[in-house]
Amino acid sequence: MRKFVLSYLIPRIGQYLLVIFLGVTLTFVIPRLSPNDPVEQQVSQLMMSGSQVSPEAIEHMRVALTEMYGLAGSPWEQYWAFWGRLLRGDLGPSLSSFPTPVNQLLATAMPWTFGLLIPSIVISWVVGNILGAIASYYENNRVIQVVDVVSQAVRPIPYYIMALVLLAVFSYWIPIFPFSGAYPPGARVEFSLSFVLTVLYHSLLPLLSLVLIGIGGWFIGMKSLTSNIIAEDYVVYAENTGLPRRQILTQYIMRNAMLPQITGLALQLGMLFSGALIMEVVFGYPGMGTLTFQAVMANDYTLIMGITLLSIVGVATTVLILDLIYPLFDPRVRIQ
Amino acid sequence: MKPYILSRREFLAQLGLATAGTMLAACAAPAATGGAAPAAPAEAVADREIRPGVMRSETLILENPTGKVVPADDFNRWRPGIQSASTGLQQLGLDALWYIDPDAGIDGVWDNSLAAEKPIYNEDFTQMTVKLRQGIYWSDGVEFTADDLIYTVETQKNTQGMAYTGQFNKYVASIEKPDPYTVVFTLAEPNSRFHGLFTVRWGACFMMPKHIFEQQPDPVAFTFNPPVSLGPYVLKDFDPQGDWYLWERREDWDRTSLARYGMPAPKFAMYIAPGPSDKKVMAQTSGELDVIHDIAPEGMITLARTNPTSKGWFPSFPWAHPDPTLPSVIYNNEKPGLNSREVRWALTLAIDIVRVAMASYRGAATISAIHVPPTGLYPGYYFDPMQEWLNAFTLDLGDGASYAPYDPTAATRIAEAARASLGDLVPTDEAAVRKAIGYGWWKYDLEAAEKLMLKAGCTRDSAGKWLLPDGQPFKIALMAEGETRPIMNRGAAMVVENWVEFGIDATLDVRDNATRTKLVLLGEMDAEFGWTIETWGGHPDLFFFLESWHSSFYRPSGENAVGRNRMRWQHPDLDPIIEAIQRLEFDDPKGIELGLEFIKLAATEMPITPIMSYNVFSVCDETYWEGFPTSEDPYTNPVANWANTKYMYVKIRPKA
Numbered sequence: 001m002r003k004f005v006l007s008y009l010i011p012r013i014g015q016y017l018l019v020i021f022l023g024v025t026l027t028f029v030i031p032r033l034s035p036n037d038p039v040e041q042q043v044s045q046l047m048m049s050g051s052q053v054s055p056e057a058i059e060h061m062r063v064a065l066t067e068m069y070g071l072a073g074s075p076w077e078q079y080w081a082f083w084g085r086l087l088r089g090d091l092g093p094s095l096s097s098f099p100t101p102v103n104q105l106l107a108t109a110m111p112w113t114f115g116l117l118i119p120s121i122v123i124s125w126v127v128g129n130i131l132g133a134i135a136s137y138y139e140n141n142r143v144i145q146v147v148d149v150v151s152q153a154v155r156p157i158p159y160y161i162m163a164l165v166l167l168a169v170f171s172y173w174i175p176i177f178p179f180s181g182a183y184p185p186g187a188r189v190e191f192s193l194s195f196v197l198t199v200l201y202h203s204l205l206p207l208l209s210l211v212l213i214g215i216g217g218w219f220i221g222m223k224s225l226t227s228n229i230i231a232e233d234y235v236v237y238a239e240n241t242g243l244p245r246r247q248i249l250t251q252y253i254m255r256n257a258m259l260p261q262i263t264g265l266a267l268q269l270g271m272l273f274s275g276a277l278i279m280e281v282v283f284g285y286p287g288m289g290t291l292t293f294q295a296v297m298a299n300d301y302t303l304i305m306g307i308t309l310l311s312i313v314g315v316a317t318t319v320l321i322l323d324l325i326y327p328l329f330d331p332r333v334r335i336q
Numbered sequence: 337m338k339p340y341i342l343s344r345r346e347f348l349a350q351l352g353l354a355t356a357g358t359m360l361a362a363c364a365a366p367a368a369t370g371g372a373a374p375a376a377p378a379e380a381v382a383d384r385e386i387r388p389g390v391m392r393s394e395t396l397i398l399e400n401p402t403g404k405v406v407p408a409d410d411f412n413r414w415r416p417g418i419q420s421a422s423t424g425l426q427q428l429g430l431d432a433l434w435y436i437d438p439d440a441g442i443d444g445v446w447d448n449s450l451a452a453e454k455p456i457y458n459e460d461f462t463q464m465t466v467k468l469r470q471g472i473y474w475s476d477g478v479e480f481t482a483d484d485l486i487y488t489v490e491t492q493k494n495t496q497g498m499a500y501t502g503q504f505n506k507y508v509a510s511i512e513k514p515d516p517y518t519v520v521f522t523l524a525e526p527n528s529r530f531h532g533l534f535t536v537r538w539g540a541c542f543m544m545p546k547h548i549f550e551q552q553p554d555p556v557a558f559t560f561n562p563p564v565s566l567g568p569y570v571l572k573d574f575d576p577q578g579d580w581y582l583w584e585r586r587e588d589w590d591r592t593s594l595a596r597y598g599m600p601a602p603k604f605a606m607y608i609a610p611g612p613s614d615k616k617v618m619a620q621t622s623g624e625l626d627v628i629h630d631i632a633p634e635g636m637i638t639l640a641r642t643n644p645t646s647k648g649w650f651p652s653f654p655w656a657h658p659d660p661t662l663p664s665v666i667y668n669n670e671k672p673g674l675n676s677r678e679v680r681w682a683l684t685l686a687i688d689i690v691r692v693a694m695a696s697y698r699g700a701a702t703i704s705a706i707h708v709p710p711t712g713l714y715p716g717y718y719f720d721p722m723q724e725w726l727n728a729f730t731l732d733l734g735d736g737a738s739y740a741p742y743d744p745t746a747a748t749r750i751a752e753a754a755r756a757s758l759g760d761l762v763p764t765d766e767a768a769v770r771k772a773i774g775y776g777w778w779k780y781d782l783e784a785a786e787k788l789m790l791k792a793g794c795t796r797d798s799a800g801k802w803l804l805p806d807g808q809p810f811k812i813a814l815m816a817e818g819e820t821r822p823i824m825n826r827g828a829a830m831v832v833e834n835w836v837e838f839g840i841d842a843t844l845d846v847r848d849n850a851t852r853t854k855l856v857l858l859g860e861m862d863a864e865f866g867w868t869i870e871t872w873g874g875h876p877d878l879f880f881f882l883e884s885w886h887s888s889f890y891r892p893s894g895e896n897a898v899g900r901n902r903m904r905w906q907h908p909d910l911d912p913i914i915e916a917i918q919r920l921e922f923d924d925p926k927g928i929e930l931g932l933e934f935i936k937l938a939a940t941e942m943p944i945t946p947i948m949s950y951n952v953f954s955v956c957d958e959t960y961w962e963g964f965p966t967s968e969d970p971y972t973n974p975v976a977n978w979a980n981t982k983y984m985y986v987k988i989r990p991k992a
Binding site: 094097171172175187189284286297 | 397419579582606611614615618621622854
């Protein structure tokens with residue numbers, strides 16, 4: 001155990017903290033290299049509106065905005081203040097939605113993204129892997145062959161094309177699904193059965209679009225992995241012993257092929273914080289992707305920083321957890 | 337003994353069944369709750385509940401062009417930068433002293449809204465008296481009086497960071513209240529247009545409820561939630577995510593200024609964020625959106641072809657409502673080359689307006705050769721009287737001959753080009769074409785442009801590219817908006833293409849709005865495709881934009897431009913015109929004469945090249961409501977974020 005802690009756990013936690021430190025520092029530095037000064041942007045926009053504001057009023061506004069945006073002081077002072085706020089969990093105010101805190105915007109958007117992306121990732125991972133393994137092992141099955149062809153056809157379609165086609169077909173030509181949003185205009189956000197059902201209904205089409213594309217990827221990946229394994233000696237031996245084919249598939253083939261797929265799943269889950277930008281924009285879904293899009297369009301760099309930070313922490317944490325639980329999935333890692 | 341009640345397989349099977357059942361129930365849910373299912377067009381006429389107690393047939397649903405509003409719960413309209421202005425707040429909840437309609441108006445272009453009569457100035461315009469209507473009440477039952485008006489002005493004057501702090505500090509010396517319905521402003525300097533601050537053209541200084549704001553320690557930070565209304569509707573509910581705002585007609589709507597024109601027909605109004613153009617098409621086709629604020633030309637064409645109940649401002653091509661703004665090529669008149677009148681004119685003659693109109697609006701543009709927008713009542717005020725002068729106007733090309741640059745057939749040529757793709761949707765009648773697409777424009781004549789460039793001392797290099805008189809390459813980066821206004825981007829791209837064909841080293845410089853604004857204000861640009869001219873639309877007074885074209889507002893490149901003189905143009909004949917307008921009363925007909933003088937001066941000097949009005953494809957659907965404003969009944973502007981659209985509510989009626 002002591003060896004595990006010293007040679008495995010501590011180095012990985014050290015790596016994790018270093019990645020986060022570098023990520024946070026880069027997140028602080030990069031927007032400041034931009035030629036855009038958010039204070040001057042706000043001042044310019046007011047003046048562009050044709051308002052004849054006195055120079056004294058403009059200067060007053062400039063000072064006030066600099067303070068409010070946390071841009072007062074030297075870069076070093078700003079950097080330490082940034083860390084101080086960050087450790088208190090304060091990401092500052094959004095510049096485009098001033099004075100709303102970035103935390104509040106993220107907290108509002110995150111449940112929508114999680115609620116849609118987690119089921120879509122899990123469903124496509126489970127279905128794609130099972131079908132991929134079956135396609136590899138039962139390669140002469142007609143149904144599986146059809147699934148194989150469909151997966152190969154769907155996989156290369158760019159996601160936005162798939163999403164738009166689904167939207168046009170099921171919301172416009174055959175209007176059985178809503179075309180936008182997570183709930184209809186006029187519906188009050190509340191925790192009631194009718195609202196939950198309405199949200200589920202609004203989520204079906206975006207979910208379908210993500211699952212269709214997702215299944216294709218996992219399917220091809222799993223099929224490729226298992227096609228090598230079925231030729232392994234231990235699989236041939238198992239077949240010769242007369243074990244049921246289903247048992248060979250699940251316990252001999254899939255288990256040995258799962259490791260890269262579990263890594264892929266974990267990384268996808270880690271990317272949750274950045275949302276599914278195209279899906280959310282196409283379907284007008286109010287999650288992290290939409291928030292990112294709005295932040296970029298509005299040059300709202302405190303919000304962009306907040307989203308980036310979450311994404312960095314999300315991926316780094318997932319990789320750390322994965323490193324720690326790998327031995328549970330693969331005894332070979334434990335031995336090493 | 338089994339350790340679990342269910343085996344793994346039984347558990348998975350039951351989980352699957354439960355999930356499938358939930359999904360099926362969810363699919364059926366909207367029909368049961370009546371909230372969400374988009375109906376097929378044929379079914380859309382059927383009534384339904386938007387939410388309990390809110391019937392679709394009683395609700396007008398409009399686009400809020402701001403989109404998602406964040407923060408959703410901030411209604412302090414008197415703080416700059418607020419996002420909720422167009423959620424119905426300024427259209428239905430707030431009210432102002434006067435309104436000028438950009439079109440013909442419900443009872444003429446001028447409306448005394450909260451004021452009982454027009455502003456009363458003394459002889460030298462140092463005093464303005466306002467008489468207020470009596471019997472107007474806020475939605476919480478408090479009467480609107482002179483105290484509210486005085487509080488509105490004094491609070492903003494004395495509080496840094498409010499929308500009119502600068503203006504009120506500059507213009508207002510003192511305020512008096514002779515009686516509860518009269519306010520007398522003593523002005524710090526003569527100003528015949530002081531009332532403009534209180535006169536709605538899209539927006540203005542709306543009245544603040546004194547009894548609410550005076551209880552707040554910080555009027556800037558106060559979010560005014562829930563807003564107390566002075567208009568005929570009160571906010572019933574809104575989406576915490578800022579996607580929709582639901583307003584309900586006040587029980588005491590007859591105690592508001594709009595009651596003079598009758599009861600607003602919709603019991604409810606909902607402003608929503610419908611998303612991009614394709615979503616708006618889907619929403620209107622399925623009866624989910626009555627008023628589209630603006631849509632891409634392609635979306636308009638789809639609606640015109642597929643949804644017979646969708647109506648534009650014009651009954652057919654070009655459909656769009658021309659805003660009283662004038663997208664133009666705005667030159668930096670201080671840049672080498674562009675500081676020459678001949679060069680600016682050469683660049684104008686090198687623009688093919690037909691191709692620009694086709695590129696930007698697929699032909700559905702309303703063009704303008706002169707420096708006022710071809711919108712509202714301006715054709716009558718300025719365009720008709722100018723035609724004779726324009727036809728006779730000549731340029732000296734430097735070869736001894738006089739050249740007449742005006743092309744009165746430009747609109748007809750645009751109509752012909754549009755007809756190639758849109759067929760019979762494009763009118764053929766000359767009067768209809770003039771009304772919809774505009775009058776003439778400047779000739780596309782590269783030969784004349786060449787002579788003007790040579791007259792200015794420019795030459796061509798061996799590759800045929802133009803050089804400045806000092807031998808330096810003549811480069812123009814035309815700055816334009818990107819994704820936020822594709823119409824402008826496409827128009828600018830075509831202008832660049834025209835200029836490149838003429839031998840100018842021109843490039844399209846697309847910047848995000850913030851950067852573009854900063855550079856343009858500082859004069860760090862060669863030229864910009866944008867607008868610096870906008871007018872009242874319904875009223876001929878040009879002081880609205882000309883005020884800041886006066887040389888006293890001029891700032892050289894490198895300093896932030898003040899007001900609208902981003903082109904940094906000065907001319908000795910311009911100031912006297914502006915000063916003469918300022919000395920006139922607002923309605924003095926001499927204002928039009930002076931306006932015509934300005935137009936002739938601007939056409940001669942061409943400090944910016946006017947292109948067209950900013951056409952807004954506002955589309956009203958007549959599935960549930962009819963009587964929307966159109967070019968045939970232009971009682972107000974249908975563009976949903978204008979505060980003037982409140983007049984629409986008393987004119988529309990439920991579809992029988």
